Amino acid sequence: MYRGTYAQPGGSSRRRRRRTNLFLALVFLLELAVIGGFAAWLLLPEEPNRPESSQPGPEQPSVSAPVEPEPVPEDPAVTQARTQLLEEARQLMRGYYYEEALQLLDGAPDLANDETDALRQELADLQAQLVPYADGQFYHIFFHSLIVDTDKAFDGDYDAPGYDLYMTTVSEFEAMLPKLQEAGFVLVDIHDLVEFQDGVAVRKEILLPPGKKPLVLSVDDVNYYQYMADDGFASRLDLDENGQVKAVVDGVLTDNGDVVPILGRYVAEHPEFSWRGAKGILALTGYEGAFGYRITDLEDYDEATGQAMLQKTQAVAQALRETGWQIACHSYTHNQYWNNRTITMEQIQYDIGRWKRDIAPYVGETDIFISPFGVSFARDDARMAFLREQGFSIYCHVDSTMPTKWDGSWFIQGRINLDGLTMKRYPERISQYFFDPSEILDPARPQ
Ligand SMILES: [Zn+2]
Missing domain, CATH: 3.20.20.370 (Glycoside hydrolase/deacetylase)
Incomplete structure (x- = not known):
């Protein structure tokens, strides 16, 4: 029930993310083709002439940067907030406050990730196991x-x-x-x-x-x-x-x-x-x-x-x-x-x-x-x-x-x-x- 209400806003952003992913994949393929040609040209000369070994420095960023954008590191404050959220939710879970733990996770959609999803699943499983x-x-x-x-x-x-x-x-x-x-x-x-x-x-x-x-x-x-x-x-x-x-x-x-x-x-x-x-x-x-x-x-x-x-x-x-x-x-x-x-x-x-x-x-x-x-x-x-x-x-x-x-x-x-x-x-x-x-x-x- 809490999952359901949470899934609504999450769904549209997930669709947006899928479209973005498609676009990135196309760009990536294009780049592969360009880089492939460039690499073939590079491999033609003798080994020592390869720019990597002879000319490190300014050349490199222009070659490697567009290949795979570095994942933006998460704001440490967000990571810390999630760690605390998970800790609180786990403490509630240990005391059988399953609904309360789910509500706590629902209250922080900005912190949702694989870890919070896994805990959500664990809570649902424990709740289903009660007899x-x-x-x-x-x-x-x-x-x-x-x-x-x-x-x-x-x-x-x-x-x-x-x-x-x-x-x-x-x-x-x-x-x-x-x-x-x-x-x-x-x-x-x-x-x-x-x-x-x-x-x-x-x-x-x-x-x-x-x-x-x-x-x-x-x-x-x-x-x-x-x-x-x-x-x-x-x-x-x-x-x-x-x-x-x-x-x-x-x-x-x-x-x-x-x-x-x-x-x-x-x-x-x-x-x-x-x-x-x-x-x-x-x-x-x-x-x-x-x-x-x-x-x-x-x-x-x-x-x-x-x-x-x-x-x-x-x-x-x-x-x-x-x-x-x-x-x-x-x-x-x-x-x-x-x-x-x-x-x-x-x-x-x-x-x-x-x-x-x-x-x-x-x-x-x-x-x-x-x-x-x-x-x-x-x-x-x-x-x-x-x-x-x-x-x-x-x-x-x-x-x-x-x-x-x-x-x-x-x-x-x-x-x-x-x-x-x-x-x-x-x-x-x-x-x-x-x-x-x-x-x-x-x-x-x-x-
Ligand atoms: Zn007495």
Whole structure:
């Protein structure tokens, strides 16, 4: 389609070029005849008398110049612009932005040549090779904030056993990404798996390169709770001078302090690991604010600090959404009444009401509910109906086989925790789908 619109102006110039070529060919033939005669005359005398050897210099240009006009060298600025264009288009291609890459090439007809034509063809071929993902198995992995400093996390204090069970270290997470990519996984937006027709969830067709498997990733409790301070984790998400989301560790913006910046860096280097820029879902509670900003305890801060925290929360959320992240509700309280499923209608109304009032205005509305403690409820439970009324239509619990259902008005997906608990106690739950966790287990974990 883009080729078609582009072919119109190109066609007439190509016809013009053909006429010019015919004319040049005639001139060339005439010249050959003239030069042929001249050369025959030159060859008559003895070898040493040939003008080439005896009389180089002024004679030569008049003989050789008209034979074949030197191709006019391209303006280096044009060559450079094309190199850059090709590089940008190839980067888009690696991230499966095929249409966008074609549009980019279309936007620069002056730079078109064999190289751009070849890339155009490659893009068309890749697009034609995409197949609908037809398998019944879907994949959803989840994490908590990553352990940056294992000495602090595994220092034998009260929290250490919990960190060993429920957390993943930076080195483990970094080692998992290439293994997942090698195993054929590609990150997708969970919204790519479902569409709602008259309020009913139906499987959405997702086109992927043959052999690729769609992977959803989520991170729970991206709140940087107070209890984790000084235990070797980042303390908040923040923006660098380029507006990129980084994790603050010991007061310093870092590239490797948590899932968000590490995955951002990995996808920038390996765009083929992410379907059109998809990253994952960040699940937030509210009782200690969001992203490390205590926006639900504003009374503890002066007015200016409070306003700055609210603005920063909004800015971080916006930058995350613009870079392939979704934000989910993980309840406001994360209270035990969720865990033991005794939460009453009154309690769930209070809990979700607080999230909608105190968190959503700053991180944005969401249709994704990631249940605290990974709990699930029966589909006809009144509390599920309440959540659906509140605008949630995607419900993610915890289940290592990652069942995925389009169930009435809900899209429901189980998730597997790639943490110490699963890696150490149930490694086969990971190896049957992803990789052998013993190869990446951090030796700094308690034995
Ligand atoms: Zn949680």
